[in-house]
Amino acid sequence: MSKSPFKRISVIGLGYIGLPTAAMFASRKIEVVGVDVNQHAVDTINRGEVHIVEPDLDMVVRAVVSEGYLRATTVPEPAEGFLIAVPTPFKGDNHDPDLSYIKAAALAIAPVLEAGNLVILESTSPVGATEAMADWLAEARPDLSFPQKAGESSDIRIAHCPERVLPGKVMQELITNDRVIGGMTPSCSAQAAALYTTFVTGDCVLASSPRVAEMAKLTENSFRDVNIAFANELSLICDELRMDVWELIRLANLHPRVNILQPGPGVGGHCIAVDPWFIVSSAPNQARLIRTAREVNDSKPNWVIEQVQAAIADTLIQNIERTPSDITIACFGVTFKADIDDLRESPSLAIVEELVRDSKCNVMVVEPNIESLPEVLRGAELVHSPRDASQRCDIALLLVGHREFKSTFLKPLLDGKHVIDAGGLLR
Structure with a gap:
């Protein structure tokens, strides 16, 4: 200094x-x-x-x-x-x-x-x-x-x-x-x-110029986006082949030159979810891999929604007297990453927003880092206690790995619940 x-x-x-x-x-x-x-x-x-x-x-x-x-x-x-x-x-x-x-x-x-x-x-x-x-x-x-x-x-x-x-x-x-x-x-x-x-x-x-400095930042986040897209695509493949993607990645990462990242519900934030598109806009015909990675990560929330829809259907089949309005979904986390209050470009927020709008179920948002829900989640209930949410829900959707949601604490609370671990919180 x-x-x-x-x-x-x-x-x-x-x-x-x-x-x-x-x-x-x-x-x-x-x-x-x-x-x-x-x-x-x-x-x-x-x-x-x-x-x-x-x-x-x-x-x-x-x-x-x-x-x-x-x-x-x-x-x-x-x-x-x-x-x-x-x-x-x-x-x-x-x-x-x-x-x-x-x-x-x-x-x-x-x-x-x-x-x-x-x-x-x-x-x-x-x-x-x-x-x-x-x-x-x-x-x-x-x-x-x-x-x-x-x-x-x-x-x-x-x-x-x-x-x-x-x-x-x-x-x-x-x-x-x-x-x-x-x-x-x-x-x-x-x-x-x-x-x-x-x-x-x-x-x-x-x-050497402002253009190189601009491109350097975009490149850093595009590199990360491409690597996250690889992990997210593996999660889709493993679901199709009935494998545990986290086990697969753990085993593959035993190789000394392999370091696969962890999949999640998508990619959010004001950088990784945005910056690659700036490269695509500057060179659309050349940025093919970068565009594909963005498309993979942008589509991951749709896959998560499909898992929730399947869980709702299973719950209704198990008790034909119930209707969607009798089902409670607890969504653990809506920020774009763990232990912050930032909702910008959050895939978890987009997922919960669609559930509130279309599922006809009761939706609880378990989020210890915000004091009130954004307007797009009008109709959902904000809950700060993971224990309370776990006891009251039929379906638990795990999205963001906040410290309050650590697996040693969550696992026993969710026994007997239909759990969708999109964020790998229990791994």
Whole structure:
């Protein structure tokens, strides 16, 4: 770590990446102005509280707000450096990247830019997004020069530095993980690296361009997606051949050069379920394996739904006097991964949503990490106690491996129940 050349920076977007990043810079005694369109988030942060769940984040935010190093607002203010950490969702049904949030953030900061400022795009983005952002800024501020035309002599420096952290360990990995930095010129890269080294202990590795840095992040998550798809496809094959996929994977992994991942109900989150489509959108004719892996993982929730439907049918056959409304399904977990509150792109949430909408059964959501159910689960019952849910349900659908659902605790509770272990919780 080194002393920062920046005295005041601004972080645009105070979500799961932006707020921890803002807090980390503020913890190094840099004045940070956080900007978000969500007034509730702004007010919460200014009270020294957090609107998201992430271990240790609340303590850091409370400290840096009370010390005066972090405050939040809805309107951008002048700063020496700007970090944009806003969503990059899809638009339409073809998984085309939606850059409207990045464009809105760029146009919001454009009026307060000054010569010598640094603008870093942290949002995970399709290839070319950083250059597009630079063009939007240049169009909004023709009085300033930008690196796409002025090169090293530009008034404004622009770079891409994608986040590379794991939810649940963000505060640790922001510090220790290596960062890939792709500036539009060498000076842009150097200035961005100087900013991050104020708290990053990992290496700040310079890519040859923003495009390479963008592609690096997309490649990392596509690699993981392809490997998860292999495990998920094995689970479908094993079901067809009446084998235990977890036993199969355990045996195959005894080979010294084999390391198959574990299957699950699908793939969720704001990265692995999204980033591969950005590569597909950039090179649709070449990204055949990446597209197929996405299709395998996106289809896994449908297979889980089919298992539940079969369990409902079996339950009704065993007692012909019962109707679906007499059956209770306990769904264990709806977040996209274990021990967090994040529902973004969660396959488990999509599965439970369909059960609530179409099964005509009573649906319990066993989720210790959220305080209320999202609107799409209206009609379901939120239960925090696995023991209570296990006693009351006819069918147990195991989706997310929260620590409260460990197999040694769940197994005896589910004796005599129809269990669908889509997440491998009992293995």
